[in-house]
Amino acid sequence: MFDTLTLPPALPLADAPSPCEDLHHLRSLLRCPARLVVKRDDSIAFAFGGNKVRKLRFVGAHAKASGADTLITTGSVQSNHARVTAAVAAKLGMKCILVVNGVRPAHATGNALLDQLLGAEIRYVVGREDRAVEMQRAAADTRARGGVPYVIPLGASTPMGAVAFVAAIEELRRQIDPPAAIVHSSSSGGTQAGLVAGCAIAGWQTQVIGISADEPSASLETTVRTLLTGLEELLGCGKGRFASASVVVDDRFVGEGYGRPTAASREAIAMLARHEAIFLDPTYTAKAMAGLIARARGGEFSDGSTVLFWHTGGQVALFA
Numbered sequence: 001m002f003d004t005l006t007l008p009p010a011l012p013l014a015d016a017p018s019p020c021e022d023l024h025h026l027r028s029l030l031r032c033p034a035r036l037v038v039k040r041d042d043s044i045a046f047a048f049g050g051n052k053v054r055k056l057r058f059v060g061a062h063a064k065a066s067g068a069d070t071l072i073t074t075g076s077v078q079s080n081h082a083r084v085t086a087a088v089a090a091k092l093g094m095k096c097i098l099v100v101n102g103v104r105p106a107h108a109t110g111n112a113l114l115d116q117l118l119g120a121e122i123r124y125v126v127g128r129e130d131r132a133v134e135m136q137r138a139a140a141d142t143r144a145r146g147g148v149p150y151v152i153p154l155g156a157s158t159p160m161g162a163v164a165f166v167a168a169i170e171e172l173r174r175q176i177d178p179p180a181a182i183v184h185s186s187s188s189g190g191t192q193a194g195l196v197a198g199c200a201i202a203g204w205q206t207q208v209i210g211i212s213a214d215e216p217s218a219s220l221e222t223t224v225r226t227l228l229t230g231l232e233e234l235l236g237c238g239k240g241r242f243a244s245a246s247v248v249v250d251d252r253f254v255g256e257g258y259g260r261p262t263a264a265s266r267e268a269i270a271m272l273a274r275h276e277a278i279f280l281d282p283t284y285t286a287k288a289m290a291g292l293i294a295r296a297r298g299g300e301f302s303d304g305s306t307v308l309f310w311h312t313g314g315q316v317a318l319f320a
Contacts, residue, residue, distance in 0.1 A: 002170045002201060005235060007163060009065065010057040011088070013046045020175045023309070025275040030293065034301035037176060038278065042285075042313040047087035048114070050313020051191050052080050054168055055161035059152055060088040062160050068150035070095040070142045074131040076259070077102035077124075078283075080314045081155050083111040086118040095147065096120040099134045101127055110320030155188030157223070159230030165194025166231070169202055172308075178204040180305035183295075185288035185312050186210025186249060189220055193227035195310070196245050201237070210249045211291035213284050214258035217249040224249070253287045253294075264290035281314035288312075 023036040030036075044053050063071060071089045075082040075098070082098045089096035098120045108116050115122055125134050135151055142149040155161070182199075186192045192210040199206045212220055228242040255262035265286035272278045272289060280286040292309055301307050 001203065002173075005166075005201060005237070007167055008058055008160065008234070009061045010164075010167070011061045011064075011091075013057050013060075013088070013091070014044045014049075014053050017171045017175065018043055020172070020308070023276055026271065029271070029275055030296045032296040032301055032307075033303035034180070034296075035306045036296075037179065037306060037308045038276075039172065039308055039310045042279070042311045042315055044313070047084050048313070048316050050080055050084065051165075051310075052084035052156060052313070054164035055156040055190060056084050056088045058164050059156045059158070059161050060092060063094075063150035063152075064092055066148075066150060068094065068148045070097060070147050070149045071152060072097045072099070072135055072138045072142070072149050073152040073156070074099040074101075074135055074154055076100060077105065078111045078259075078317055078320045080111060080316065082120075083114050083118075083316065085152060085156075086115050086120040089120070090118045095142075097123065097138045097142070099123045099125060099131050099138060101125050101131055110316050112320070114316065155190055157188035157190030157193075157227065159227060159234040162190040162194040162197070162227050162231055163234060165191050166198040166201065166235070169195060169198025169204075173202055176306065176308070178202070179206055179308040181207045181209055181301070181307045182310055183209045183211065183288060183292045183307065184310035185213050185284035186220060186224075187213040187215065187284065189223035189227055191310075191312060192247070192249075193224045193231060196224065196247060197228055197231045197235075197242050200242055200245050207246060207248060209291070210247075211253055211288040212249055212251040213287055214254060215251070217251040220249045220251070221247045250291055253291045255287070259283045262287065262290065264294065268293060278311070279315040279318060280311075281317040283317055284314050285311055
């Protein structure tokens with residue numbers, strides 16, 4: 001249980017709980033018998049919020065404690081994770097190097113604009129397969145100038161990043177009773193691993209449903225289970241503690257690929273904006289909400305249960 005669990009140190013970037021709100025209008029629109037609730041990580045104040053702020057609280061604290069003076073990470077040109085990493089570096093007085101795949105924009109918008117405003121050094125590579133090599137080159141360059149690099153993998157999806165969502169479940173249990181299901185966007189696996197581990201530690205029977213933004217379900221499930229093993233070691237809760245935990249990944253809503261809208265994701269964006277005044281992003285949360293909507297229409301949520309949608313942020317992408 002959480003009372004006996006010791007979490008790693010974290011930066012004070014999002015200490016106040018993000019709100020939980022009932023989605024009354026959406027529930028009525030879908031004729032859903034279950035209570036629909038949203039956990040509003042999009043409302044976190046620091047750096048335009050989102051799940052990456054939670055992760056970087058722990059990862060940034062670890063980097064600071066290790067004596068690092070430069071944060072290095074990767075993502076796409078419009079990466080939410082890159083934006084938050086740059087913000088954390090600025091807050092800590094560190095240098096930040098972002099390795100992004102894609103074409104340098106002629107006019108920076110969205111997250112790319114914020115990365116520039118935050119003072120990050122941005123290195124462009126052609127494809128995803130080029131990112132790891134360039135990050136190591138950036139680390140070597142940092143050492144050559146006498147600096148101390150701290151390399152953060154894609155999405156901060158390490159056990160240290162995933163532990164943020166173990167802490168998030170502790171936060172959630174002070175707000176609502178255990179939901180029957182938590183639906184969220186899953187991509188690099190850290191958020192889902194933390195939610196699954198947190199529910200197990202809390203003793204909840206909650207089904208954590210990750211709606212993939214890009215990866216096939218089998219591949220993403222493997223990633224999540226690897227992170228769960230790492231969380232067992234980091235938290236000292238016993239080898240195999242999360243081995244029997246259910247990991248549900250739904251890849252039916254990816255469409256033509258990462259960042260490419262679908263008819264269902266466009267409908268989700270419009271529906272949430274017009275009926276709940278909540279903004280989703282086209283890459284992650286819109287596809288996750290499309291998954292929730294499809295399940296609700298399919299009669300998967302029972303009367304009297306609570307289904308929680310974890311809004312992981314990313315709304316900056318609407319301005320890209």
